[in-house]
Amino acid sequence: MTSMFTVDNILIKFMRRGIYWLRTAVALSGVFLLFGIFSVAADESGLVGDGVTMNTKVFNTLIDDLSRHGGGTLNVPPGRYLTGTIYMQNNVTVHLEQGTVILGSTNLADYPVNSSPLPDRGALEFGRYSLIYAVGRTNLSLTGPGEIYGQGDSPCFTKKFLVESGWTPTDAYLRRPYGLCFVGCRRVRVEDVKFNNLAFWVQDYLDCEDVVVRDVTVDSYKSDYNNDGIDVDGSRNVTIQNCRFTAGDDGICLKSSYSLCENVAISNCVIRSMANGIKFGTASRCGFKNITIDHCVINDTCAAGLALEIVDGGTLDGVSVRDVKMNKVGAAIFIHLGNRAKSWVVEPQRPPVGILRNVSVSNITASIANFGRGGVYASSISGLPGHPVENVTLSNIQIANLVAPPKSYHEIPVAEVPENLKGYPEFWMFGPLPTCGIFCRHANGLVFNRVDIQPQATDLRPALVFSNVSEVTVNGSPVSTAVIRSTTGDGSNGKMSSH
Secondary structure: OHHHHOHHHHHHHHHHOOOOOEEEEEEEOOEEEEEEEEEOOHHHHOOOOEEEEEOHHHHHHHHHHHHHOOOEEEEEOOEEEEEOOEEOOOOEEEEEOOOEEEEEOOOHHHOOOOOOOOOOOOOOOOOOOEEEEEEOOEEEEEEOOOEEEOOOOOHHHOHHHHHHOOOOHHHHHHOOOEEEEEEOOEEEEEEOOEEEOOOOOOEEEEOOEEEEEEOOEEEEOOOOOOOOOEEEEOOEEEEEEOOEEEEOOOOEEEEOOOOOEEEEEEEOOEEEEOOOOEEEOOOOOOOEEEEEEEEEEEEEEEEEEEEEEEOOOOEEEEEEEEEEEEEEEEEEEEEEEOOOOOOOOOOOOOOOOOEEEEEEEEEEEEEEOOOOOOOOOOEEEEOEOOEOEEEEEEEEEEEEEOOOOOHHHHHOOHHHOOOOOOOOOOOOOOOOOOOOOEEEEEEEEEEEEEEEEEOOOOOOOOOEEEEEEEEEEEOOEEEOOOOOEEOOOOOOOOEEEEO
C-alpha cells in the first residue's frame, strides 16, 4: 500500500481531477533547482487526521518522494496527525495549515535513535531522538500557522516514570524526544509554527548554517524541566525574530559544543522561563562571536534575564545586548567565566579556561523578584583568579528590587563570597552577595554609564561592589579602588564599594 502514496501516483490522480502540477525553475547561486508545488488532500495521500491513526510512514514517504522529484511544498490540511519521527529532506517545505496539528506519539518506540553525525568530533549526546529530524540537508522549511504538539505531559516522558520503569537516570534524561532537531543543515527556515507541550528541548539547531526562525510560538512550560525553547549549538548566520517562548528551562540558549556559534541575531522576542531568559552556555567549548540581542521582553523568569557564560572552555567575544525589558526575573545580568571544563568531544585533555571579553549591554530595565531561591540575589560579573572577564560596558541600566533581603545580607564580607570555581553556573552560585546591585570580581575594563539601582528602603548594601577589579570607569570618570561614591547622586543606598 505504501507505493500508492508516492508523489507520482498522487499527481496522476490530481491531474485526472483537473488539479495541476507545476514545476518552476528557480535560479539559486547559478544552479537551477526544480521545485514541485502541490496540495495533498487527506483522502488522496493516505494521511489520516483523526488523532489515532499513525501517519509516520506516510509522512516520510511523501517527503522522500517530493525531494526525489526536485523538491517542493507538502501542504498538510487541518486535522490531528499522530506520528513518530518525521525526517525532513532536501528542498522540501512542510506547510501546516491553520487547524493542522502534528501530534507526537507517546510511544518511545516511535522515535528511532539517530546515529551520531559527528564521529570526527565526538559522539552526539543530545538530540538523537526527535519528532522532526534532519541531518545534512539543504533548503528545508517548516511553516505554519499549524501546530506541533508533543504530548510532553504524558507520564511516558517523565524522568521519574522512566527511572521507575527500570531506565538509568542518564537514559531517562536523554531518551526523551526533542520537538525538532536539525544537524549540519543549510538554508533552514522555520516560520509561523506553534510548538506546544514538548517532552524535551523544543528546537535544536546543531552545526547549521543560514537559519531563520521567525514568528514561532513555543509553549512548553512543564515541570519536568529541560524544555529549552530553542537551542542554537555551534551554528552560523542565525536569525531568531518575532518569536514567543514560554519554556520550562532556558528560553533562548546558545551553545558551541562542536563548532563556533557565530553571527546570531535575536530580536523582538518575548520570553518566559523557569530558568534563564537568554543564556549562552553551558557547552561553550568552541565559543561565541558576533552575537546581537535587541528589543526583547523577558517576563516571570526564575533565573537570570541575561546569562552569558563561558565555563567549558572557548571564547566569548563581541556580544551586544540592547533595549531589553525584564519584568520579575531572578536577577538581571549574570556574566561568568568559570572552569567546569566539560567536553563533548574525544580529546586527550579537558578544555582549558576560556576567555570572556568585549560585551556591551545597554538600555535595560529590570525588576527583581524572589522565586524561592532563599533570598534576593544580585547581578554579577565574575571571572577566575588569573583569568579576568575583560571589557564589559553597561549603559542605561535600571534595576529595581521588588523584595527586601534579610538583614543578614547587610553584613556579608566580600572576602567570604565563595569562588565556586567548578560549580554549575547560575546566578545564585555564590549565594547571597554584599550588594543590592552588581557584584564584580576578577575583571578588567569595566564601564558603567547611568546605572541606576533601586533597592528596597531597608536594603543598606551598596549598589556596586568590586573585588580584584582594575580599570573601572563610572559615568565617564575612572574610579580608584579607594573610592566609595553614590551612583544615584543623592548619597543614599546605591553606593559603590571597591575592594
